Amino acid sequence: MRPFSLRVFVPSGDPTGVLIATRDDGIGKATIFSRSLLGEVKGRKEWNLPGIYLLVGPSKLYIGEGDPVGKRLEDHAAKKAFWERALYFTAETRLNKAHIQHLESKLVKLAQEAGVVPLDNGNTPQAPALGEEEYAFVENVLADLLLMLPLLGYPQFEASEVAAASSDEEVDAPHAAATGKRRAAYSAMPRGLLFHSTSKDARATIETVDGGVLLKAGSIVASEPAPSFDVWMPKYAQMRRQLIESGVIDAQDGRLVVKQDQFFSSASGAATVVRGVSSNADGWIGADGQNLGDLLRQWKQKNFC
Known part of the structure; x- marks a missing residue:
């Protein structure tokens, strides 16, 4: 892991309002908002981009993707009553449909593995086939996103126990x-x-x-x-x-x-x-x-x- 800075922009000046989070070395941005602010978020350009999103309630989590992401969020506002806060992640010109489907699939599996909160997802989406370079790119995006989420109040992907590191100086010799x-x-x-x-x-x-x-x-x-x-x-x-x-x-x-x-x-x-x-x-x-x-x-x- 390398050091990084996480910047949170508050467009309205109200810390309980819409928040926009970006990494200093990242490629995209996370938009965080409460259900009551859905109408305000619809006016942002990120609403019309491909993206991955999380819907969070008191004891449930839903993970999805949309292209554009806004249409899916609007559907869930009408059909899913459990969620109170949402986060969606977009990267203008960088994330396409296959990328966000890959992110959705991996996040669902990671949340299932962590077992921190029940998922509202009815199935486990399958990741699309990606070439070696595209796969490496989107996995780097996922790694950056997983570092951001706990800092933004979304710890649902952190397992209670991290896999044991090697005790024989073998897994990744540092020097x-x-x-x-x-x-x-x-x-x-x-x-x-x-x-x-x-x-x-x-x-x-x-x-x-x-x-x-x-x-x-x-x-x-x-x-x-x-x-x-x-x-x-x-x-x-x-x-x-x-x-x-x-x-x-x-x-x-x-x-x-x-x-x-x-x-x-x-x-x-x-x-x-x-x-x-x-x-x-x-x-x-x-x-x-x-x-x-x-x-x-x-x-x-x-x-x-």
Whole structure:
């Protein structure tokens, strides 16, 4: 995460009125208003742009998209009685119909995963197919939006527990020294050790090699990553997509199967791609029952403490 500023503009001068929030480095703006101010918001140009929106009541949340966003909000004012406040997010010339459908799908799944408040949505919308560049763009928009929402009073997408970070300095080594330690730890281990991991619909095997591990052909990868995977683990989400697009991971009998051995510089990276959620090396278990995370920590303690 990087530092940022959030600016809130109050067009009427009344802090209980319509609010316009923008990030200093963002591409769009969030318009926040109470139900009684719907008529005032209709006069703003953002009303006629494609956008994603949230309707919030005392104990319920609805997430939707519209192109233009205003028409959908007007429909909900007539047909949905539960909501008291609303927020919609637009970006003139930058967000199109496919972008906002992607944002809607991801926000619904994130809200379901967080479980903070019941959703009024009747179904889970499917995200449209996007090219690699467009996908990366809209995921960056989503990440920025998720940082803004809690500051604007919308915490419904924050899970009570964040996925455990790696304890073996592997998931994203922050500097060259840590990367060097990691490589040295793997290089010092005997070659050819096998470790296995089983979780939900994933079942995989890795083998220790010089400088890292091999995810073995025949391993089964989780068919669907966690909804928050792209947000919190973008590096491995992108790696997972590339491996699927290249055919290294391919569909077979309704499952995602690793078709050829794939090198990873860390066991946690392999576990994260396999499980589709932030993972560490502790989940890789050897034939003697010892996990790979403990072996790596023992090596680091011996050599760097």
